[in-house]
Amino acid sequence: MNVSTVPRTMRAAVIARPGGPDVIELRERPTPIPDTHEVLVRVHASAMNRADVLQRMGRYPAPRGAPADVPGLELAGTVVAHGPAAERWPVGARVFGLVAGGAHADYVALHEDTVAAMPGTMSWVDGGAVPEAFITAFDALEQAGARAGETVLIHAVASGVGLAAVQLARARGAVPLGTTRTTAKLERVLPLGLRGGFATDQGLDGLVPWVLASTEGRGVDVTLDLVGGPYLRTTIDAMAHRGRIVLIGTLAGAEATIALGVVLYKRLTIRGTVLRSRTLDERKRDAAAFGRDVVPLLARGAIHPVIDRVFPLERVADAHALVESNSTTGKVVVTMTDEPIPQAP
Numbered sequence: 044m045n046v047s048t049v050p051r052t053m054r055a056a057v058i059a060r061p062g063g064p065d066v067i068e069l070r071e072r073p074t075p076i077p078d079t080h081e082v083l084v085r086v087h088a089s090a091m092n093r094a095d096v097l098q099r100m101g102r103y104p105a106p107r108g109a110p111a112d113v114p115g116l117e118l119a120g121t122v123v124a125h126g127p128a129a130e131r132w133p134v135g136a137r138v139f140g141l142v143a144g145g146a147h148a149d150y151v152a153l154h155e156d157t158v159a160a161m162p163g164t165m166s167w168v169d170g171g172a173v174p175e176a177f178i179t180a181f182d183a184l185e186q187a188g189a190r191a192g193e194t195v196l197i198h199a200v201a202s203g204v205g206l207a208a209v210q211l212a213r214a215r216g217a218v219p220l221g222t223t224r225t226t227a228k229l230e231r232v233l234p235l236g237l238r239g240g241f242a243t244d245q246g247l248d249g250l251v252p253w254v255l256a257s258t259e260g261r262g263v264d265v266t267l268d269l270v271g272g273p274y275l276r277t278t279i280d281a282m283a284h285r286g287r288i289v290l291i292g293t294l295a296g297a298e299a300t301i302a303l304g305v306v307l308y309k310r311l312t313i314r315g316t317v318l319r320s321r322t323l324d325e326r327k328r329d330a331a332a333f334g335r336d337v338v339p340l341l342a343r344g345a346i347h348p349v350i351d352r353v354f355p356l357e358r359v360a361d362a363h364a365l366v367e368s369n370s371t372t373g374k375v376v377v378t379m380t381d382e383p384i385p386q387a388p
């Protein structure tokens with residue numbers, strides 16, 4: 044490992060105890076030492092995810108091997124050192140990718156095959172906003188087998204994952220529709236590629252008629268459900284025959300009552316997915332697919348992350364509070380180095 048320029052300690056956002064945003068404290072921690080096939084990355088930017096909030100509350104423990112008290116699932120940064128057998132990236136390479144935790148810190152060590160090369164044209168802020176939302180959305184569309192010409196309904200469409208899914212659905216020729224509880228967010232997201240949107244602020248009653256009106260009576264072919272709970276039952280009624288539902292999140296509740304007869308009759312597929320608990324081999328495959336199929340679209344500007352706010356690491360507690368407020372459209376980024384912070388749209 045080339046340690047000459049790497050400090051022994053670094054700043055990390057530490058969950059001092061389970062609780063609200065104020066339990067996050069910036070503390071000094073030992074800089075990780077990269078293992079055999081790992082690279083050490085100087086993190087320039089990361090972003091917030093719901094898992095960080097749940098972990099802070101004590102409701103989502105980090106998986107084995109990830110730091111128990113430092114959140115952060117994604118990063119964009121520079122390779123600064125290698126483990127003894129890591130040879131894929133030179134020092135100075137710009138990379139981005141996922142970890143199971145610990146990215147809200149100045150340095151992260153991770154397997155060299157779990158990152159992708161970041162386009163030279165992309166800012167650190169944009170890079171930090173990409174991996175979790177775009178890998179989750181891409182992987183879910185793949186699992187659903189979403190094809191050109193098919194309709195894809197995305198619940199909580201103004202979320203980070205939701206807006207990545209809109210663009211990735213479009214990129215494969217599918218037609219994205221979306222829901223949000225906030226009417227004002229629909230105004231913001233419609234110009235971002237959504238074919239049509241439905242505000243659920245008055246409840247879910249009008250959703251099925253709206254979907255049928257938007258799909259010439261067929262229903263949607265694919266749903267990416269980021270919220271779960273009561274949405275699942277209504278979604279089943281909104282599906283076309285042989286439709287595929289991918290359950291990605293449970294913001295609206297982790298339990299649902301569904302009409303099994305409709306699932307049978309329509310021959311629906313319902314599957315759940317999660318990235319964080321995947322094995323190393325699975326994470327390598329995810330990173331390879333991301334590098335092959337998503338990064339080229341980012342590089343030529345065909346898709347891009349939507350960023351709501353940017354906070355320096357010192358203010359990561361404010362980033363937690365903002366995400367919890369449910370007022371955001373797109374990603375909340377956390378920066379570790381001094382890049383000029385862009386204004387919110």
Ligand SMILES: NC(=O)c1ccc[n+]([C@@H]2O[C@H](COP(=O)([O-])OP(=O)(O)OC[C@H]3O[C@@H](n4cnc5c(N)ncnc54)[C@H](OP(=O)(O)O)[C@@H]3O)[C@@H](O)[C@H]2O)c1
Pocket residue numbers: 091092093094175176179199200201202203204205222223224225228269270290291292293294295296316317318319366369370371373374
């Ligand atoms: N399975 C995985 O591997 C994976 C990976 C990443 C994310 N996720 C999940 O995907 C979801 C979205 O994540 P994100 O980081 O993109 O979220 P985000 O940007 O924080 O946005 C979430 C949005 O969901 C809406 N929402 C919150 N509570 C809701 C409720 N009770 N009912 C309906 N809508 C609600 C809010 O918008 P409005 O109320 O304005 O609509 C909120 O802004 C989360 O559930 C997250 O846990 C899963």
